[in-house]
Amino acid sequence: MDKQNSVKFWGYRRPDGRVGVRNHVLILPTIVCATQTARQITELVQGTVSMIHQHGCAQVGADYEQTFRTYVGHGTNPNVYGVVVLGLGCETHQARKIADEIAAQSGKPVELVSIQENGGTLSAIAKGAKVAAQMVQDASALMREECDFSELIVATECGGSDACSGLSANPAVGVVSDLIVDLGGTSILAETTELIGAEHLLAKRAVDDKVAKRVYEVIDAMEKRAFSMGIDIRTGNPSPGNIRGGLSSLEEKSLGAANKSGTRPLQELIDYAQRPTKKGLVWMDTPGHDIEQLSGMVAGGAQVVLFTSGRGTPTGSPIAPVIKIATNSRMFKNMGDNMDVNAGTIIEGTETIDSVGRRLLEEIRQVSNGKLTKAEILKQHDFGIWRIGPTF
Template sequence: MEKKLIKVHPSDNVAVALKNLSAGDSITFEGENVIPTTNVKAKHKIALQAFNPGDRIIMYGVLVGSAGQNIEKGDVITTENVKHQSEKVSGKTATYNWEAPDVKKWENKTFSGYHRKDGQVGTRNVWLFFPLVFCENRNIEVLKEVFEKELLNEDINKHRLLLRSLINKKEGAGQEETTSGQVPVFNNVEVKFITHQGGCGGIRQDSETLARLLAGYVNNPNVAGATVLSLGCQNLQIKIFKDALNEVSPDNEKPILIYEQQQMGTIENMLNTIIEESFEEIKKANKIVRKPAPLSKLKIGLECGGSDGFSGISANPTLGHVSDILAALKGTAILSEFPELCGVEQELVNRCIDDSQAERFLKLMKDFEKSVVDAGSGFDMNPSPGNIKDGLITDAMKSAGAAKKGGTSPITDVLDYTEYATKPGLNLLCTPGNDVESTTAMAGSGANIILFTTGLGTPTGNPITPVIKVASNSELASKMPDIIDIDTGAIIRGEKTIEEMAGILLEYIIEIASGKKSKAMALNQNDFIPWKRGVSL
């Protein structure tokens, strides 16, 4: 018999509709008769008991809300009859024992990556252009047009003529190779460009934070080197950036080219110099080739966006099992979006390997929430209209499902925004719930692959780190095949287990880490949004 309802945890008092249900349907569930009192859309929750005002709503085994009015057995759970509520947490309440998954199948698996001198291994080989201040965005855009269009051999301007002349001098390159558009100029290096709205005009702390984020991008193993543009008078001085880079990588040996416009005279002179010198370094980066690396060299970012009522029972647990496999192999996973961990703090605190990490997590959470309240909002405002429409009606409910991306392994480190992940195992990283601000942060903290679950469809990528989109349902995968890499809808239909789907995903991760393009890469999606925590001055 086809399943119509699912209960995620034995202690839950609500169930998830696996398909559209009609009012008056008689459903046998766990030995009891459940009759929907109204039509219920798939992904939404239905009451398995009667609730009085103030009664606790339990899902995923945790408190996700309380009844705001009388709710009858069979009623659909909505924003009208349930309000956000989560457990209060003060510290660790239990020791944590973890049973790691069997990873014999994966122990000798490798991916083909770019080995860096510091021991990190990249899944891409990117030469990165970025500004220290928004005043240089236009020059970055000019360089982007010059390099990207010349490599594609499109319309010509005088700066591109300069680059074309340099390409034609490249060792082993003939005129046919560089003008036909059939053979790429470089085989082992990509050129990517970042722009942003920071670096000046705000509080000094924001510029310092941006410096650390950009330094993390340079230190990311997917980056071979960088061209950096400075105006000269901005808050984010070159020294601040260099200090941030030295902090994250004291022995940095990657080539970093830095140009200050106010010291170089005309834009023409500056751009010509940048093109010539950057091209020489890009040629050197192209000589780096892929070599086998163990899966322990993977650093996986765990993200969700455009979540639906199935995300927490299909796509997110699939990521969680992949995370557990990597933790058992001494690889690294990064779970972020702190507003979407509200309500599951106790479980996460108990999973921290020591009290200091637990205390730091709670402090970061409390400080973040206070800043949100001071701004006139709250974590309870996190679910988006799309989330609510598809059954995620409280922040705690959304968080309980989102946290499934982190699996069950111990938490080895807790990081504030821009701090770099250095410890194998599961790391918690303080970021907003904003999808792109979060993925931007994870790449800056060292993620060389990002897994991104979605139930509604979210088109985004990252300039340096491959983003793999994982759909929670097959309807989305069929509707938006251009952005979805992996479909976990078979879990909802009972055709695959979470463990089986995790194996499929991990095999795909190895392919992407070894050079295959993810859908986001094929679409050239390169989103970059720093988290601005301060105010403008």
């Protein structure tokens, strides 16, 4: 498929030129102390979303910077129309600094509310709800416009893998990853821990020696993190659920996970929650933890997420639709409340990897046009940030 046969969708154009597939007003708590207040605002004001988390204070150095980058990345994600940044007032991650950075990078509406400066929780809820309600009304007046797939960043991940993951859903995602790249878009590969043992295959596809060298560096750094805790990650991964699903080794799991990357050249390898600087296939250095990697890729600007699973999971995001793909038909039926697409038909021989990949491309188009995923319907608003250092 080439760019002349481009696929279109209807999205929301933002002031910075990027395109969203959703039009959320985000209530962004910058500190764990403000998360319940944020939740109460979202309960009052339809059209708002938020998240519960444990971050925002007693963090220093690179750990502080990474959390800051993740907050800002969610606020600037094109699926967000505007942001109410909610702080306590005395935390390490000052709400005003985060609000200013979101506004400077995106040009979108941003309002600041401080619990301490507004006289406590009830007053902060009242102010936050008032400004959020106006923002939601303004957002509702924004019309969708026709956009090209080249403007999409699609995140890919797998969670709760089984013996079918590397045979059905993951290679099907690899097909759609190639299609997205060929259409001029961006596909993000993540889960560094689940690529150990397959790094040489990705290094061969690097666009230059610098990217190839970086591949080995991030794999080495991830293994050293485990060794520093007295653990060989190869003995703790696959997880118990993976083993029950039929996986026997980390290499077996990694070879299956790497299938999500398709066959196109690896353009760059970026840090956690960093926005890609190039189109095409991009690797983001993340842990294997489902929620943390999901939050990192969404902070990097991903508007849509493809999530494969052999065991079943309800995982979702507050601001990005997560398309859940079952690796086997039995689990698809058992977890029907949570799964969106069945790739188990590949195992059964009724569909090919290529046909399921193309079906996934159509699913992305429909979801980008407004079709709700199961995770969105169930309000599965998961959020977590990869911690680098200890809490001080």
